[in-house]
Amino acid sequence: MSESDISPLGRGGFHCSLCDVRLPNSPTLNDHIKGKKHQKLLSVRRTRKLQQERSVFVSGFQKGMSNLEITDYFQKFGTVANVIMDKDKVDEQLKKLLELFEFTDSERMLRKLIVSLIQEVFSEFFPSCKVLLFGSSVNAFDIHGCDMDLFLDLENTTTYQANASATAETEGVKDAHFESQSEDSILSDIDLKISTAAEILEVVATVLQKCVPGVHKVQAVTTARLPVVKFIHKESGLQGDISINNRLAVRNTTFLQLCASLDPRVRPLVYTIRHWAKQKHLAGNPFGGGSLMNNYAVTLLVVFFLQNRTTPILPTVNDLKEHAGEEDQCIIDGWDCTFPRNGSKIEATTNTEGLCELLAEFYKFYAAFDYAGTVISLRDGKAHLVTDFIGPDSDKQFRFGPINIQDPFELSHNVSGNINERTAQRFKRQLDEACKYCRSLQYQRKSTKKKAWGIVRLLQPLSSTDCSPAPSPSLDHSPGKEMSHGENMLSIPFKLLCLSEQTKKRLHGSQDFREVWFDKVCHAVLYVMESILKCSCSYTEENNTQINNAEINSLDEAKNKEVKISSGLKRPNPEEEIAETSSNKRSRTEAPLYQGEVTWQCAVWNRIWIGRRKIRRQLRYRTNESDSDNCGIISSLETEAKITEAILQQEENSDKSSPLVTFRLSAFLVGGNEDTRTMIRVTPIQDSTLFVEFFHFLESFIPKMIEKCIEKSD
Numbered sequence: 001m002s003e004s005d006i007s008p009l010g011r012g013g014f015h016c017s018l019c020d021v022r023l024p025n026s027p028t029l030n031d032h033i034k035g036k037k038h039q040k041l042l043s044v045r046r047t048r049k050l051q052q053e054r055s056v057f058v059s060g061f062q063k064g065m066s067n068l069e070i071t072d073y074f075q076k077f078g079t080v081a082n083v084i085m086d087k088d089k090v091d092e093q094l095k096k097l098l099e100l101f102e103f104t105d106s107e108r109m110l111r112k113l114i115v116s117l118i119q120e121v122f123s124e125f126f127p128s129c130k131v132l133l134f135g136s137s138v139n140a141f142d143i144h145g146c147d148m149d150l151f152l153d154l155e156n157t158t159t160y161q162a163n164a165s166a167t168a169e170t171e172g173v174k175d176a177h178f179e180s181q182s183e184d185s186i187l188s189d190i191d192l193k194i195s196t197a198a199e200i201l202e203v204v205a206t207v208l209q210k211c212v213p214g215v216h217k218v219q220a221v222t223t224a225r226l227p228v229v230k231f232i233h234k235e236s237g238l239q240g241d242i243s244i245n246n247r248l249a250v251r252n253t254t255f256l257q258l259c260a261s262l263d264p265r266v267r268p269l270v271y272t273i274r275h276w277a278k279q280k281h282l283a284g285n286p287f288g289g290g291s292l293m294n295n296y297a298v299t300l301l302v303v304f305f306l307q308n309r310t311t312p313i314l315p316t317v318n319d320l321k322e323h324a325g326e327e328d329q330c331i332i333d334g335w336d337c338t339f340p341r342n343g344s345k346i347e348a349t350t351n352t353e354g355l356c357e358l359l360a361e362f363y364k365f366y367a368a369f370d371y372a373g374t375v376i377s378l379r380d381g382k383a384h385l386v387t388d389f390i391g392p393d394s395d396k397q398f399r400f401g402p403i404n405i406q407d408p409f410e411l412s413h414n415v416s417g418n419i420n421e422r423t424a425q426r427f428k429r430q431l432d433e434a435c436k437y438c439r440s441l442q443y444q445r446k447s448t449k450k451k452a453w454g455i456v457r458l459l460q461p462l463s464s465t466d467c468s469p470a471p472s473p474s475l476d477h478s479p480g481k482e483m484s485h486g487e488n489m490l491s492i493p494f495k496l497l498c499l500s501e502q503t504k505k506r507l508h509g510s511q512d513f514r515e516v517w518f519d520k521v522c523h524a525v526l527y528v529m530e531s532i533l534k535c536s537c538s539y540t541e542e543n544n545t546q547i548n549n550a551e552i553n554s555l556d557e558a559k560n561k562e563v564k565i566s567s568g569l570k571r572p573n574p575e576e577e578i579a580e581t582s583s584n585k586r587s588r589t590e591a592p593l594y595q596g597e598v599t600w601q602c603a604v605w606n607r608i609w610i611g612r613r614k615i616r617r618q619l620r621y622r623t624n625e626s627d628s629d630n631c632g633i634i635s636s637l638e639t640e641a642k643i644t645e646a647i648l649q650q651e652e653n654s655d656k657s658s659p660l661v662t663f664r665l666s667a668f669l670v671g672g673n674e675d676t677r678t679m680i681r682v683t684p685i686q687d688s689t690l691f692v693e694f695f696h697f698l699e700s701f702i703p704k705m706i707e708k709c710i711e712k713s714d
């Protein structure tokens, strides 16, 4: 047994990390160590270690090289017992997946035919128009049966119509050609220059329905963010969307085609990751919209990852621009969309990483990524601090969210701006799991028991129980930080949206937004604990010292004397803190009061977690407070404080000689290349069954209250 397998837990217990079991005391520990499971795992580990010491990892050899050739070469250095080429097998699985999903030639041809049919008919009604496919039908990431996204380019038609009517007006005669075209084409009914997208799409829908053979279920959806005409091609069942203001999408489709053409690893990786995201219910909402990630966003994540390998596999958009010629210059809606039309001038990468390794690295890269604190930019292949994007010069329209992916061309657009906190948490959880799986033997080695292995196992659909949101996002530990057993953690992720415009402006370009967040969370924690939950809290300088009875007594004293704070820090009255003047806030933000790890010893004197819902309902009934935003879970800060007061009054006659629960609250910051957040560790000082109940309440109450508190005080 290795000493490091066993670690002591509080109250005389132990944890065996080899078998991942908790043992309440020394006798059970001794039995466990002598037991079958522990002994078996020890022996497996010993064998693996020996194998590992006698193994060499070889990469970068030519494709198609046989086991025999490799054995031959390595015989020079000693006996070769075995050659395992498992990595190739995972690589093969990725390639197979691509083959299974991509279009056949006939599917590709069918789409082209449908487009030329629509083009032919539309040209009759909208002279000089162009019908262009974009999205998955042509971006190199096609999947059987995927939607047909079509862009109807009416720019030339609009110019044509304007010119024709100007000529008619100045010459007083009607252009015979325009006249004949427009009567047929409905152009006499609509002025393209001044009509809204909705009006034009209604006309497009009419033409499509009445004049394009083989098309049915035509419907103009003009209220969506991107208005479209939907249709179905009868024969094939293919669904299509026609939009008219989507030139950027056509251009970014060409960009994705270029990325796919630059390296053969791009397509199998994108297919695998897109399929993984679909299987885990993270992306690809079949009905569009919603809070799932779109496939375009997932693809951009893969491109960004490949830009960020130590030896990059894909160039950044700015690098690509350097290789663009005169004829490639392209500005759309004011955005620079310049990149070369093909990759012939771009040097091939020297990176030789295999697909198996890259896939595992993808999960590792994103499992330890700071989503809320950064903006992913494919333009320069960097993750920028959000604070670089919130200043006066930055584009105000960028919609920050729990995940920020900047469109590589339309720089004010957050491609994952539709994602909510819940989806982001599920995304991180799935990344963690995939990352863990890719470290396991099943990932790289074919199962001898015919079990799913490699990417087959990775791509298994989520079971119904996994579909539910994380039990508590607040307990979702960051992947880089192992939490030891027996610790109860709350996590408060960085949320730019909680901060006032003034704070955002002040933070512009600063590196210390994480510290500012930490400071704000610490103030808020203290406010919630003391002013809303009426707990006593005392700041402690010695953060990690063992708490003893004397300290509990000091908490008792604190309560008796009604002294809330016994720290060396001078804390403002919480009520005043909320109503603080902006000049005070500024100085506090500039010099955070709380830094490093901050610990308070706290005590609860009443069962302030019991019956809150009922009192909340009564208070709401009395004050007519709306319940819409919180679904009955949490009210305003003031109401929650009143609820606690009401519980205190109900319990007035109960014994208050000692606290019900005593615990330590320690706040510390994580962040850097992992998610920016303040973690709060809650540790019981005295054994108490009530602590479990109380912590359960804190888990849902604290994160939401802190957010409200920061929003209000900022």
Ligand code: UTP
Binding pocket: 134, 135, 136, 137, 139, 141, 143, 146, 147, 149, 248, 249, 250, 252, 253, 284, 294, 295, 296, 297, 414, 415
């Ligand atoms: P999708 O996300 O549907 O991607 O966006 P897809 O590759 O076509 O995958 P399917 O259709 O789900 O199989 C379609 C296209 O819309 C544009 C992109 O050109 C993308 O390829 N798009 C999408 C944007 O320009 N911006 C966005 O935020 C989303």
